[in-house]
Amino acid sequence: MGQFTKKPVTIEAVRVTAADWNGDSFDGSPFSEAPEWVRVAMAQDVLVPVTQDTDYAVWDVRTNHGVTRAEPGDWIIRQVDGELYPCKPDVFAATYAPASREPDSRGEPALSLAETQAVVETKTAPRVTEASIKAKIADVEYFRVRHLTICLITLHTGFFVTGESAPAAPENYDQQVGERYAYENAFRKLWPLEGYLLRELLAQREAEARGQDTAVQAA
Structure with a gap:
């Protein structure tokens, strides 16, 4: 049996914070970001706050396999099929890396060499190999x-x-x-x-x- 590298999958994610939310806007949002898919998930009761006071720090996430809980520090991931699920910060850090960087950035590349090669292998246009x-x-x-x-x-x-x-x-x-x-x-x-x-x-x-x-x- 040979060795295999898991193909990279780009996902979207927001992090749960303990910030208060005033209920009228996403100023002071309980998430690290407030993209449109978060708003839609809340409107559809896919993301439901556990407490109904001003501190929306704990959330229930309705998935295809039942309801799971997201607490401050956890990440809520939106998969490629649109399903949401929570992920603990240590698991998230070990599994995912930023998919892109700002132009003219500094530091180590976001992808490892193995991950980069796996992405390149999915390309179908003519290329040098x-x-x-x-x-x-x-x-x-x-x-x-x-x-x-x-x-x-x-x-x-x-x-x-x-x-x-x-x-x-x-x-x-x-x-x-x-x-x-x-x-x-x-x-x-x-x-x-x-x-x-x-x-x-x-x-x-x-x-x-x-x-x-x-x-x-x-x-």
């Missing part, structure tokens, strides 16, 4: 200069790229590790080149399609 690049490789050679490893990747066209790897401390040198890092360094250089070729091909096809449309309209 690791397999498509490897299919164009004719030969891979390695050279060593003291603790520096150099990888030379030659494509079937005769074009080649090089990659290098060297530990800061020579005592940490390992031949197999050096070859792997040097290979990855060289292989990464092929991605933008293959991306350029694919973009050029797609642009040519788009231009031909526009020309065909123009010819049909002229006829």
